Amino acid sequence: MRVSRRRVAAISAMILLLAAGGHATSVAAAQSPSPEELWNAYPLKPGTARSEPADPAPTPTAAPTRAASGSAADATAGSDGNVTAAILIGFATLAFCVGFAMVAFRVRSRDEAPEPPAVARPVAAPARRFEPSQPLRDTSKPGVRSDQLDAD
Amino acid sequence: MSDDLRLGDLDVDGALEEAIAALHGETRSAFLRRAVVGGAALLAASAAPAQAAIDRRDVAILNYALTLEYIQESFYGEVERIGALTGGLAEQARVVGAHERAHVKAFRQVLGARAVKRPRFDFRGATEDSDRFRRTAVAFEDLAVAAYKGQAPLIQSRAYLVPALAIHTVEARHAAWIRRLAGITPAADAFDQPRSKKSTLGIVAATKFEVMKPSSRRRPRFTG
Amino acid sequence: MNERRTRAEIFERALLTGGAVAAGGIAVAAVADPAGSQPSPAQDAELLNFALLIEYVQAGFYADALRRGSLTGEVRAFARRVGAHERAHVAFLRKALGGKARKAPELDFGDDTTSPERFTDASLKLEDLAVAGYNAAAPNLTKPALAAAAKIVSVEARHAAWIRAIAGVTPAPDASEPQLSAQRVMKTLKGSGYLG
Numbered sequence: 001m002r003v004s005r006r007r008v009a010a011i012s013a014m015i016l017l018l019a020a021g022g023h024a025t026s027v028a029a030a031q032s033p034s035p036e037e038l039w040n041a042y043p044l045k046p047g048t049a050r051s052e053p054a055d056p057a058p059t060p061t062a063a064p065t066r067a068a069s070g071s072a073a074d075a076t077a078g079s080d081g082n083v084t085a086a087i088l089i090g091f092a093t094l095a096f097c098v099g100f101a102m103v104a105f106r107v108r109s110r111d112e113a114p115e116p117p118a119v120a121r122p123v124a125a126p127a128r129r130f131e132p133s134q135p136l137r138d139t140s141k142p143g144v145r146s147d148q149l150d151a152d
Numbered sequence: 153m154s155d156d157l158r159l160g161d162l163d164v165d166g167a168l169e170e171a172i173a174a175l176h177g178e179t180r181s182a183f184l185r186r187a188v189v190g191g192a193a194l195l196a197a198s199a200a201p202a203q204a205a206i207d208r209r210d211v212a213i214l215n216y217a218l219t220l221e222y223i224q225e226s227f228y229g230e231v232e233r234i235g236a237l238t239g240g241l242a243e244q245a246r247v248v249g250a251h252e253r254a255h256v257k258a259f260r261q262v263l264g265a266r267a268v269k270r271p272r273f274d275f276r277g278a279t280e281d282s283d284r285f286r287r288t289a290v291a292f293e294d295l296a297v298a299a300y301k302g303q304a305p306l307i308q309s310r311a312y313l314v315p316a317l318a319i320h321t322v323e324a325r326h327a328a329w330i331r332r333l334a335g336i337t338p339a340a341d342a343f344d345q346p347r348s349k350k351s352t353l354g355i356v357a358a359t360k361f362e363v364m365k366p367s368s369r370r371r372p373r374f375t376g
Numbered sequence: 377m378n379e380r381r382t383r384a385e386i387f388e389r390a391l392l393t394g395g396a397v398a399a400g401g402i403a404v405a406a407v408a409d410p411a412g413s414q415p416s417p418a419q420d421a422e423l424l425n426f427a428l429l430i431e432y433v434q435a436g437f438y439a440d441a442l443r444r445g446s447l448t449g450e451v452r453a454f455a456r457r458v459g460a461h462e463r464a465h466v467a468f469l470r471k472a473l474g475g476k477a478r479k480a481p482e483l484d485f486g487d488d489t490t491s492p493e494r495f496t497d498a499s500l501k502l503e504d505l506a507v508a509g510y511n512a513a514a515p516n517l518t519k520p521a522l523a524a525a526a527k528i529v530s531v532e533a534r535h536a537a538w539i540r541a542i543a544g545v546t547p548a549p550d551a552s553e554p555q556l557s558a559q560r561v562m563k564t565l566k567g568s569g570y571l572g
Contacts, residue, residue, distance in 0.1 A: 038560070039567030043504040046550040247546065254551035301526045305519040317511050318552035320526070324533035325548035332541050339457065339534035342464035343527040 206266075207308045214312060215268045216303065216349055217319075218259040220296055223356065224252040226273045227292065236280040240333050245285075248293075248326050255319055262312070272363040286334040293327035295355060298347035415518040421476045423513040424521065426558060427528075428469040430506050432481055433570055435462040437502060441489040450542060451492050454499075458535050465528055472524065483570055496543045501568070503536035509561040511553055 033041075206214075228249030231237060237245060260267045278288040300320035307313040328338035356362070413419070438459030441447060447455050470477045488498040510529035514522055537547035556564075565571070 035563045035567030036569070037567065038564040039501065039569075042501050042564050042567075043549070044554070046554070247548065251548065251551040297530050301530060304514075304526050305523045310515050313515050314511075314555070315552060317514050317526070317529075318555065321507050321511065321529055321533035321553050322548055322551060324530035325537035328534035328537035329541060329547040332538060332547075337457065338538040338541075339461065339531055342461040342531060343468075344530040344534075345527065346523070 206262075209306070210308050210312055211263065211266050213303050213307055213316075214259055214263055215266070216353075217300065217316065218256065218263065218268060219271075220299055220352070220356075221252055221255040221259060222270050223273065223361065224292055224296065225249065225256045226270075227275060227279060227288070227361075228252055230273075230275060230279040231285065234280055237282060237285060241282060241285060244329055244333060245289075248289075248329070251322060251326070258315070273361045274363050275361055278361075286330065289330045290327070290334050290336070291355075293323055293330055295347070295352060296323040297327055297344055299349070299352045301344060302346035302348050302352070413516075415516055415521075417518065419516060420518055420521045421473060423517055423558070424469055424473055424525075425476070425478045426513060426562070427510060427525065428466065428473065428478055429481060430502075430509050430561075430565065431462055431465040431469060433483060433565065433568075434502050434506060435459065435466050436483040437485055437489065437498065437570070438462060440483075440485050441495050441499075444489050446489075446491055447495060448492070451496065454538060454542060455495070458499075458503075458538075461531055461535070465531075468524075468528070472521075482572055484572055485570055488568075488570075496539060498568070499539045500536070500543055500545070503532055503539055505561055505564060506532040507536055507553060508556040509558065509565075512556055512558040512561055 228245050231242075231245040232249055235242075256270075275288070278284045297320065300316060300323060304313065304316060304320065307316055324344070331338045438455050441455050442452075442459060485498075488494045507529060510525055510532060514525050514529065517525060540547045
């Protein structure tokens with residue numbers, strides 16, 4: 001049984017999209033500290049171990065700052081380096097839906113409306129606020145930071 | 153707190169009558185110990201561009217920075233070696249000295265064979281007497297801040313601008329630290345002013361701290 | 377038969393388009409460096425507005441703390457002098473930005489200005505963060521803007537060292553400043569809760 005090259009390419013693309021979407025989501029969830037966590041931990045001691053994202057605040061005074069006492073932090077602030085991945089997944093998903101809709105509309109006008117094929121839905125992009133004025137890419141260079149909580 | 157100590161007032165021979173108020177002399181030694189971390193990694197990381205490619209104007213700026221760092225490194229190093237200071241001053245000299253050593257190391261690493269040699273210095277007692285140490289250290293640190301500030305807009309390569317700015321503010325921290333120990337306000341004005349290379353090196357020369365090598369003597373004529 | 381083949385083709389075509397867009401996007405993102413692009417007056421405005429926001433927060437913080445009246449001694453002298461500096465920084469940046477200056481933000485400092493301990497803790501964070509913010513922005517500024525920013529950032533560093541010394545923490549924790557991205561600084565600032 002011969003499998004067309006186009007079909008192989010299409011299936012590969014689908015796997016790529018699903019894997020990328022899944023990875024971005026899990027990476028985002030695991031690595032990115034909340035703004036409140038960043039504030040509480042700031043400033044970090046130089047030489048603090050990188051493996052501790054939940055490093056307690058290094059300042060000697062015991063009084064917690066406002067953020068620590070539970071006021072609402074900006075929950076929708078996305079993490080730095082994963083905005084790009086999420087946006088790309090979003091675009092890819094959008095392209096997929098648009099392409100599908102456009103051609104399907106043309107087909108429907110010709111044929112009777114068939115059942116839609118069973119399609120594995122791509123993973124939805126995690127909801128993030130995208131502010132166009134913000135640069136997409138965190139341009140900090142690796143190796144020149146001692147900030148321990150950076151995701152990338 | 154009195155308001156200011158003017159740059160260039162390196163009164164190396166005279167004695168200034170100043171009431172020094174000891175403020176909060178207690179230090180957290182654990183934090184200070186952890187503070188002594190070399191910042192050479194920062195400059196080393198930006199030594200990625202091939203050395204041959206460094207703009208010659210940037211080389212001159214880096215060597216100028218290295219010169220100022222040599223002075224500070226030697227000054228604080230001698231303070232530590234002689235060990236005449238105590239308490240907060242000794243701690244400041246120890247921590248800041250480690251930073252200046254890291255700066256020297258980083259600049260020498262980046263410049264390689266192009267680095268200027270380390271001069272010899274004679275601080276004529278400024279490293280042993282608390283009063284003179286305070287005055288000299290305040291003048292040096294404020295001078296370093298102004299010098300880095302003067303050069304920053306002239307640096308061509310971003311790879312050197314980033315670490316230069318990162319050192320510039322550390323020198324400002326040093327300056328505020330020693331000013332407070334000297335009983336003068338750590339931050340006098342809302343804006344710090346830049347100082348040109350010519351002006352800076354003029355002030356340094358006026359201290360006569362640098363030991364000049366004797367000029368090559370003419371060979372005596374054979375007379376007999 | 378024809379219908380099924382056409383539907384499969386739709387699916388494949390859409391997927392390939394999506395995949396191509398994703399691949400292309402990833403390639404572009406890997407090469408492009410928006411925040412590190414060439415300095416320009418437009419980018420200056422964006423970066424100086426970022427600095428202005430930090431200054432607004434600081435100026436508001438010191439004003440609020442002095443209003444509450446719980447500070448005494450050196451801490452109070454610190455708040456008065458440093459507050460005046462931050463006000464001068466706000467005025468300077470507003471003048472430099474002209475019509476492009478962002479408007480003053482709504483600020484709420486909660487309890488952080490009500491006691492010397494909370495004040496000291498919060499001030500320490502704000503001053504270190506200001507240094508980090510200016511140093512993040514500075515390499516991307518045009519030379520004139522860089523010269524101006526340099527005059528401010530060393531004063532912020534003096535503030536930081538001063539309040540650290542008051543708090544009994546080392547004024548200069550490292551030989552060179554930690555490098556944070558502007559995004560990281562902004563996110564940390566938002567974590568304070570002061571911007572609501």
